[in-house]
Amino acid sequence: MRRITDLSLLSGMLRLIVLYIVILSLNGCASTKSVHEKYQPIPRHLEEYIERNEFSVAKGEDVIGQLAFIGLERGDSLPDIARHFSLGINGVTAANPGVDIWVPEAGERIMLPLSFILPDAPRSGIVINLAAMRLFQFKGDSESLKVLTYPVGVGTEERPSPTGQMNVWRKVVRPTWHVPASIAEDHRKKGDPLPAEVLPGPLNPLGEYALYLSKPSYLVHGTNKPASIGLRATNGCIRLYPEDVKKLYENTPVKTAVNIVDQPYLIGQRNGLVYMEVHASLEDVDDDEFDKMYRKLKKIEKESGRMIDWNKVKKVLAEARGIPVPIFEIRQGSGKGVAEPVEVRHPGELYGRPEIPELRADAWSVLAADVPDRIEAVRLAAIINHQGPQIPARVVSKNASYHVVAGPFNDISEAKDAIKRLKIDLEIDGILIEREAAKPPAPGAVKESPLAAEIAKTAESINLRGYALQIGVYAEEKNALSLAEKLKQKGYEASILKNGKKPLHRVLIGRFDTKKKALDESRLILQKEGIKSIIYRY
Amino acid sequence: MKKSLLVISMMLVLAVAVVGCATKGDLEKVQSQQMLTGAKADQAAQDAQAARAAADEATLKAEAAAARAENALKMAEERERIADEREKRAEEMARIADEKAKKAEEMFQKSMKK
Numbered sequence: 001m002r003r004i005t006d007l008s009l010l011s012g013m014l015r016l017i018v019l020y021i022v023i024l025s026l027n028g029c030a031s032t033k034s035v036h037e038k039y040q041p042i043p044r045h046l047e048e049y050i051e052r053n054e055f056s057v058a059k060g061e062d063v064i065g066q067l068a069f070i071g072l073e074r075g076d077s078l079p080d081i082a083r084h085f086s087l088g089i090n091g092v093t094a095a096n097p098g099v100d101i102w103v104p105e106a107g108e109r110i111m112l113p114l115s116f117i118l119p120d121a122p123r124s125g126i127v128i129n130l131a132a133m134r135l136f137q138f139k140g141d142s143e144s145l146k147v148l149t150y151p152v153g154v155g156t157e158e159r160p161s162p163t164g165q166m167n168v169w170r171k172v173v174r175p176t177w178h179v180p181a182s183i184a185e186d187h188r189k190k191g192d193p194l195p196a197e198v199l200p201g202p203l204n205p206l207g208e209y210a211l212y213l214s215k216p217s218y219l220v221h222g223t224n225k226p227a228s229i230g231l232r233a234t235n236g237c238i239r240l241y242p243e244d245v246k247k248l249y250e251n252t253p254v255k256t257a258v259n260i261v262d263q264p265y266l267i268g269q270r271n272g273l274v275y276m277e278v279h280a281s282l283e284d285v286d287d288d289e290f291d292k293m294y295r296k297l298k299k300i301e302k303e304s305g306r307m308i309d310w311n312k313v314k315k316v317l318a319e320a321r322g323i324p325v326p327i328f329e330i331r332q333g334s335g336k337g338v339a340e341p342v343e344v345r346h347p348g349e350l351y352g353r354p355e356i357p358e359l360r361a362d363a364w365s366v367l368a369a370d371v372p373d374r375i376e377a378v379r380l381a382a383i384i385n386h387q388g389p390q391i392p393a394r395v396v397s398k399n400a401s402y403h404v405v406a407g408p409f410n411d412i413s414e415a416k417d418a419i420k421r422l423k424i425d426l427e428i429d430g431i432l433i434e435r436e437a438a439k440p441p442a443p444g445a446v447k448e449s450p451l452a453a454e455i456a457k458t459a460e461s462i463n464l465r466g467y468a469l470q471i472g473v474y475a476e477e478k479n480a481l482s483l484a485e486k487l488k489q490k491g492y493e494a495s496i497l498k499n500g501k502k503p504l505h506r507v508l509i510g511r512f513d514t515k516k517k518a519l520d521e522s523r524l525i526l527q528k529e530g531i532k533s534i535i536y537r538y
Numbered sequence: 539m540k541k542s543l544l545v546i547s548m549m550l551v552l553a554v555a556v557v558g559c560a561t562k563g564d565l566e567k568v569q570s571q572q573m574l575t576g577a578k579a580d581q582a583a584q585d586a587q588a589a590r591a592a593a594d595e596a597t598l599k600a601e602a603a604a605a606r607a608e609n610a611l612k613m614a615e616e617r618e619r620i621a622d623e624r625e626k627r628a629e630e631m632a633r634i635a636d637e638k639a640k641k642a643e644e645m646f647q648k649s650m651k652k
Binding site: 102156183227233373425 | 638642649
């Protein structure tokens, strides 16, 4: 009887255990599924091409284009992506909050905001919306309206771009920049005096094409600083990417009407849906424009006889991502559906991305920074690369630090000019890195071995800043080479530094950030090899 | 008769007296009992001593354990403090990195002016 009771108890417990295991395994399944859902790449079709400049405008509709996504690759920066897809940096950063502009993570998926609400203005000629930093050029009539659109750079808060109706007064290819007195004064204060006029060329900020507006002193022009498109960086003029201004120049006759508006809150319709696009943060509310937007929405609400979801409106206002967001169906079920964003294949080569030539031992270069953090170094190098005109720069890692080296420069004046620009524009104190003197081999000179070449290469990279251990100094290069080779064979990072009025060949070991590290290594070498060394600062 | 009674009485008294006296066996028994009692007392004393020693040892062990526990607690607190410090340092580093990035961006935007 007792046994029977025990068995029934046992079987009950067993059942419980089995049930528990089943529940646990079900939980396991669920969590695995959620992980898979999160990380499994969604099989998707990648578009090879997406339209970025030219769109048809359907009658009665205000929204053009299509949002897209792209996966970033190593070395991409948002300004390069923006330029390739004819977007301003403002658009890309607003659509992708939290993404590092200069050093985004490889594999990160970002939005390309290639959909726009047309400004609330007559659809003819050129309309520029300063808030969206975008130019719209209308072609055709209301039956078959086409719009060409380009991102622009606009005036600063201190020197804003004008608003109002004007027209293209004249057009010039390769314009000369007649420096306005106010800008000349600014540059003089910065210690960078400008000539009265800047002739066409890489230093001319107007670029290759200019459309002079009927409002005196204001132009729509190209730029020698493409990374400034999508920034408030001009003195009131409107800047375009060089490739965009060329198209605009070719498509725009003199006397074309130009309407400059400043509309941060845009409301538009497409496929039975009302969209809203916001370009201003809540801290920067334009009262008049805000009222206008509110009245427009109230009117839509009244006409439709249905309530707008004002919480949705608040959300769009708070996020201010600069993309059209559907907020309302004009009639119940009237929305034919929101256009799904497309996935675009990474083009590999990004149009307009600054090229970075290899450093050369026979060229001059400039040490722009020496930082312990790689990301900081990469960011700085990218910023220097995106100057206008470009200053090529890259990161050279050495021991535990990262050098940002600008160059190569063909002569010392180019290098000094870069140092000046780094100082004036970016407040960076660059250090000149001398080039290796090229001289013909002396008769009977020792043929340079591959090892010697390597040592010379090390010497080039060492020619920056820091401490080394000087093992010997020779007037004769071959003696220095012989010692350096011996040290190299023992596993030391040996190099030869040639300097002084009467050139001396210093045989150095290592490169140390601090004197203490150099001293420690010096003691170690003395103990191990019995070689005395002195600290050399270069 | 009287004599006989006296003898009998004496015999009885003697017998009674003899009965009151211990035999050798009794004595041995008593002795062995005494020895046993002594041994037991010794054992009890030894046991008590051992118990005291054990109690002392247990006290020492308890004290050592308490000290170890205290030490472990201190170490845990130290580890927590170090972890907190590391976290604070990481936060500080992140803040500095953000500030540097912001400063770099401001610098860049300034450099984009004409």
